């Protein structure tokens with residue numbers, strides 16, 4: 091049977107998370123519209139698209155933070171239940187920092203993940219070093235710069251070795267040096283075996299980091315597949331226009 095033209099099934103092997111006809115409707119508008127996408131294990135996938143395309147909403151739907159109007163999220167071949175959600179971690183564009191020191195934020199997350207008290211100090215040290223925040227351990231986390239908070243949030247999210255890390259515009263408003271530090275951390279996370287899904291506006295970032303990309307336009311998946319192909323030979327008009335720096339309005 092032929093599929094409707096608006097459904098693009100990306101040909102991804104080794105799927106960790108799959109959406110099937112995922113739709114989110116509010117006030118009569120489909121903000122996420124019939125998205126069927128597969129996210130491959132061990133890869134970095136970037137979700138690209140213009141403002142308001144539904145990228146953040148899609149990320150929230152696949153993390154189970156909001157319920158879809160219709161469609162499904164399939165995790166490792168099963169429905170997205172509590173253990174599946176526990177195997178995922180999410181970092182928001184403006185990370186949630188606890189009213190504690192930088193080290194205190196890490197200590198608390200280690201405790202929540204069941205790391206015994208005697209093992210926590212060494213792990214806090216290791217995580218601070220990884221994030222390059224050793225000199226800020228005692229500073230209130232909420233006073234860190236945007237880039238520092240993002241780095242802290244990412245290493246904190248890796249506690250418990252999630253299978254998938256979701257990042258919503260982790261380098262929005264960061265300068266090149268902070269962006270590079272965050273990107274290095276994201277690559278480290280992948281090297282440790284975590285699958286990464288990342289919303290970004292930044293074409294250069296997709297080129298630097300992504301193995302797979304998905305492009306959203308007006309809530310619909312315009313195309314998805316390996317970054318090497320899509321970023322050089324996009325097939326859809328919206329993605330082509332976006333890559334060419336043109337203003338595409340549908």
Ligand SMILES: Nc1ncnc2c1ncn2[C@@H]1O[C@H](COP(=O)(O)OP(=O)(O)OP(=O)(O)O)[C@@H](O)[C@H]1O
Pocket residue numbers: 116121139140141142143144145146147148156291
């Ligand atoms: N919970 C919600 N209920 C209703 N509408 C929502 C909800 N969350 C987002 N929207 C709407 O869905 C649309 C897509 O929003 P979303 O934040 O996902 O876009 P985006 O692609 O991430 O955009 P940007 O790049 O500007 O952050 C917007 O019009 C937004 O107002």
